[in-house]
Amino acid sequence: MYFWIANCSLAFLLCVFCAGIVIPKILLIAFRKHLFDLPDERKIHHCAVPRLGGIAFKPVVFFTIALLLGINMVLGHSEMLSEIGNDVRPLAFAFCSIMVLYLIGMADDLIGIRYRAKFVIQILCGVMLIAGGIYIDNLHGILGIHAIPLWLGYPLTILVVVFIINAINMIDGIDGLASGLCSIACLFYGLTFFMLHQHVYAMLAFATLGVLVPFFYYNVFGNAEHGRKIFMGDTGSLTVGMMLCLLSLKLIMCCPDDNTGNVHPMVLAFSPLLVPCSDVVRVYLHRVRNGKNPFLPDKNHIHHKLLALGMRQSNAMITIISVSIVFILFNILLALYLDVNWIVLGDILIWALANIWLTRRISAINKKL
Template identity: 50%
Template sequence: MLLINNLFISASLYWWINVSAVFMVGIVCSSLIIPQILLVAFRKRLFDPQDERKLHRNATPRLGGIAFTPLLIFSIVLLQGINLLLGRNDIATNIQEHITELTFSLCATLLIYQTGITDDLIGVRYRAKFIVQIIGGGMLAFSGLWIDNLHGLFGLYALPPFAGYLLTVIVVVFIINATNLIDGIDGLASGLSGMALLYYGIVFMYREAYIYAFLAFALLGVIIPFFCYNVFGNPKRGRKIFMGDTGSLTLGIILSILGIKACMGPMHGSEPVNPFATAFAPLIIPCFDVLRVFLHRLRNGQAPFAPDKNHIHHKLLSAGLSQRRTLVCILAMSLSFTVVNITCARWININLLLAADIAVWTLLNIRLTQFIKNKNKKKPIKTETFTDYAN
């Protein structure tokens, strides 16, 4: 860390050293805390309830998300404190540049985090969760963190404050619920979120909005140990844990903050990529999936918020893939959508790009549904053999 105080290192290297440090602090702290959460959960028997929709058959705690917000804040504050001790106030200066946005973002995150804890422990009705999410979105909007420009989407550019505030709240609620609902198999929500956080971290490092890069890399570091316990942990040995609503809601609000900030455009210079594509490319899979499921339920006369097994991971499981292969498949799809959108957004109109995304996603789901139907038709029909005992 003494190198950080050396005036001969470049500014770029200074920030990369710090972002690497906040990432490592997140990993180390999460690796130490998650085993303690497991210990408490087993002693107090705080397990995820099992029902016909759940895939696990062993008692598994769902309190992993409790670690996310405190360790995220701890990692960033600790690094800032170390820098101040070394006589560097660069991080504090960068925070000061965004202090209003960050203050209300922290309040919104803590509000969502507390709601998630309550839901995991005693349950919260979805209407109450929606109200809290709307309040959180309103906090972001009124702090100055709002979608002020659609960058040509639907032919719209700069938005008036009222329309931008309303759209921001809708986007926040949508992303939070998309992240929450995609959490259906081991590692899916944390894997998709991890890829998005890595992407946002690099974007904000490029834009020199370093505190937002810290936010992304710190949370990425925190969820990596959780991902290992969630995907590779042995439930019979008490080494497996779920994130619960606390984790998925926290990931949702942080991804909302980063996505909206990215949509506001670069702070220095210009980018060759449309900011709207830059902002939401890594969130295509969860957002498209929840929208498709929502429309499917409405079309079939079902309650739009009723649980079912129509998400993309349920379809892939029905097609015969294992949980692990389903996870890899969806992560690969998300990576492909992100890379293709960011690459094509340099030359293709954002509206054409969005239409192409919707078309690809729709065709993919149609083919998958047809495959599942054909697979079920080929299953042998079990018949019972009756024996005539009459004399």
């Protein structure tokens, strides 16, 4: 137990340290090469800000895991190698999918890529997860469905992968929001996998949390006018989104034991992603209802609604992250007493009613103006 606590802690701390060194260097390169995210009518920031922060994410996480594996071997500890060996197939395919999205995200941040091409790549990444043996094979009672056949599980997995990746990408609209929500998710997944004795996945979660912490600092507290502010860009949102896909789908396939109090697997897997996923569904439906392309950006996300109420960016970010934490904790608590379908229905109703209230408040404010 203490061995894995030490490794998970080191994974987190090494990623914090390495990302803290790399991100300022990325800022320096971005300013020297004039690689900026320029403001326009859809964006909230008013200064040119580099959006290459996500370039640090994947290399730092992979370097840290590889370094810790090497250190463990030098010290004569083979436990980490043994656990990686037991999951080498899913980890290999997952790392390949993250690498592909890393390259696509970098290309999009530098020269731009059509959303159709990104969808094709995301589908390919879903296929790679399936090839690694990570897929949805059981709905655990959602709508009364339990085990599902492969012909249904495979396309459902691809749909979920594309959905989660785009949900993380689209929620990245104000300072600290995407990184804050992903940090909460990674912390939760890390603790859950640790209790389930899936220590390599716990290390991946804590390592991802480690790179998000220094990025959050520069993204939220950095001064754009002094060249200290940075965005994660598609490189960051796509790779972190893929990591969360891996962790959530793996969690579905892990049977809870006494260490998690027999909490429903679907609640454990998707409660941390509830806010970005619920928001993207509402936004897509709103665009389709208004005859707009559901894949083109607008200003109808939950953070835009809070800003329209007069909230500052920081307050909107804190509010949404707090809501996500409340959803996670309440869903886990309710899962001990209620059927999962009632929890899903409750989450949908609460989210829908909250958005209806926000819309009416914004309309009332606009009428007064």
